[in-house]
Amino acid sequence: MSEHIHILKDKTRLDELCRLFATGLGMTERPYWEWRIFTPNGQFMQPEAIVAENEQGQLIGMCSTLLEEYGEHKWKCVKLCDWVVHPDYRGKGIISKLYQFMYQRYKNQEFDFFLSFPNSQSYPIFQKLGYNEKVGVKIWSSQQRLFMIKRPAKSMIIHGLEYRFTSHCPIQSFPLRPDRLVRTPEYMRWKYDKNPANSFQWLTVWNGTELIGYFVYAVTQGRLRRVITVYDWEFAFEAQDAFCQAVKLLEKQGNGVNIWGQYGQKESLLLKAAGFQEKACGTHLMLKAISEKGYPDLLTLTRVDTDY
Known part of the structure; x- marks a missing residue:
C-alpha cells in the first residue's frame, strides 16, 4: 500500500x-x-x-x-x-x-x-x-471538597492589588518569565477568546498598570462537583502572596482547582505554597x-x- x-x-x-x-x-x-x-x-x-x-x-x-x-x-x-x-x-x-x-x-x-x-x-x-x-507531567489539585459555598466570579481589590475576572484576554504583552513558550497577545486571544469549542475565563492580577500574573480556566459542572480547570497560568516568582490569593478566589467558584503540567522547581514551590497537592498523570x-x-x-x- x-x-x-x-x-x-x-x-x-x-x-x-x-x-x-x-x-x-x-x-x-x-x-x-x-x-x-x-x-x-x-x-x-x-x-x-x-x-x-x-x-x-x-x-x-x-x-x-x-x-x-x-x-x-x-x-x-x-x-x-x-x-x-x-x-x-x-x-x-x-x-x-x-x-x-x-x-x-x-x-x-x-x-x-x-x-x-x-x-x-x-x-x-x-x-x-x-x-x-x-x-513527567503532573496534576496539581487544590481543595477537592464535595461541599463548598460557590460564589460567582467578582473583581475586587485586596491588599492594594486588583483581581480582575473577565471573559476575554485583557493582556497586552507576554511573557512574565523568559522560560515560557512565547505567548503573544494575538496568540492568547486566538487560543482562548476565539476557540469555538470552549468558553474560557480569565483572572488577572494587577498592581496599578503592572501585570502580576494571570490564570486562564474553564468550569466543568458534574453531577456532584464543579471543578475549575486551569489551562494556562503565569505569575512572577516573587508574587507568591498574589498567586495564593488568586487561587483562593478560584476555589470559591467550585469544589476544587486542577492544574495540569510539567514545571520546574520554582513553579512547584508556588503551587505547594497555595495548597496544591501533586498527583501522577498518564x-x-x-x-x-x-x-x-x-x-x-x-x-x-x-x-x-x-x-x-
Whole structure:
C-alpha cells in the first residue's frame, strides 16, 4: 500500500477530517478545524495539518502542528497535536510516515526540536522514533471538597492589588518569565477568546498598570462537583502572596482547582505554597531534536493533555 503524505490546504475537506478524527479521538465540528488550521494565531508561523491519504485519496491519518518560538533564546519548536489514524490502517506504520515527512519538512525550515504528548497507546511508537521523555507531567489539585459555598466570579481589590475576572484576554504583552513558550497577545486571544469549542475565563492580577500574573480556566459542572480547570497560568516568582490569593478566589467558584503540567522547581514551590497537592498523570512529555542545537533543558508547560 502506498500512502500520500501532504499538508492539508483544502477547506472543502474539513468535513472529511472531522469524520477521520471521530474514528479515534471523538467528535469535532468544522468551525473548530477552520479555527485550528486556517485562522492566523499571532505566532511567527501558521499551524499546519499533515495528512495521509490512501490510494483512493481518502484521509486515513493526520497530525496537526503548532509552530512556536521558545524562551529568550528563541528555540524553534514543533508541537505535535491531534494524532489520529483510522482504525482500518493502524499498525501499518502511518504515524512513522507522517513523522518522517514532518522531520524533513521542519529540518529544512531550521526548526530545533519536536515536542509531543503521547498517550499510553502511542508512547511505545514515540520511543521507537527516538523521542526522549522529560520529567513527567503532573496534576496539581487544590481543595477537592464535595461541599463548598460557590460564589460567582467578582473583581475586587485586596491588599492594594486588583483581581480582575473577565471573559476575554485583557493582556497586552507576554511573557512574565523568559522560560515560557512565547505567548503573544494575538496568540492568547486566538487560543482562548476565539476557540469555538470552549468558553474560557480569565483572572488577572494587577498592581496599578503592572501585570502580576494571570490564570486562564474553564468550569466543568458534574453531577456532584464543579471543578475549575486551569489551562494556562503565569505569575512572577516573587508574587507568591498574589498567586495564593488568586487561587483562593478560584476555589470559591467550585469544589476544587486542577492544574495540569510539567514545571520546574520554582513553579512547584508556588503551587505547594497555595495548597496544591501533586498527583501522577498518564500523559507523557516527549522531545526529539531536529537541529544540532537540540532542545532546552527546562520546559515550562501547562494543560498539555487537550487544549489545542
